[in-house]
């Protein structure tokens with residue numbers, strides 16, 4: 195009787211541990227303990243084992259709970275298959291090519307050669323090419339009709355509305371683009387904040403300053419946030435700051451990605 199009570203106490207403790215620490219692996223031990231419930235000695239051992247793991251997994255270590263979800267916008271809140279972001283990238287190549295007197299392909303080759311130093315095309319043009327006419331660039335890359343292919347996503351709205359954690363957007367696009375896309379998707383009122391490319395003097399993810407600014411405004415620290423983005427450089431950038439991140443890999447193209455990833459936003463429920 196005492197053994198069974200201890201075992202169930204261990205189960206419950208570990209369930210809470212799992213809820214608080216999504217990387218906890220204790221769940222896998224549940225069926226093992228359950229099958230040998232008739233042997234009191236083994237039950238006591240497993241009860242001790244579960245309780246120890248609960249301590250180790252963070253329940254008693256006061257690991258911070260998640261307080262915010264931070265979403266990327268493009269190719270994360272809508273499918274990459276709609277082509278919106280491809281068209282944005284094409285306009286970036288064309289703008290950079292025209293600015294530098296190069297073909298769009300050559301301009302992009304140069305931009306990608308500097309991708310580790312400059313997270314966005316705009317940062318590269320400003321930092322490496324002396325470009326200053328930022329608003330002209332943003333207007334050319336984000337024309338008013340750029341999101342015409344998007345339709346309201348009622349399923350996503352219902353899913354996000356059911357999440358109890360507050361949510362914000364962190365995008366490398368300008369605010370007007372974010373407002374346009376969120377309006378088209380019918381998600382305009384879901385997010386508490388939209389952090390755009392203007393928030394940090396046109397610096398973008400994965401710069402530390404950009405993440406730090408969002409965390410400061412939200413009033414949370416990195417371990418209290420789960421960041422979801424389709425770009426592995428950005429998710430790894432946030433993980434490097436001590437945050438939690440999920441790569442949204444809709445088509446499973448990042449097969450060597452070493453950290454956690456999802457292929458549907460609904461999979462978020464496993465992590466929050």
Ligand SMILES: [Mg+2]
Nearest residue numbers: 266268269424
């Ligand atoms: Mg994206």
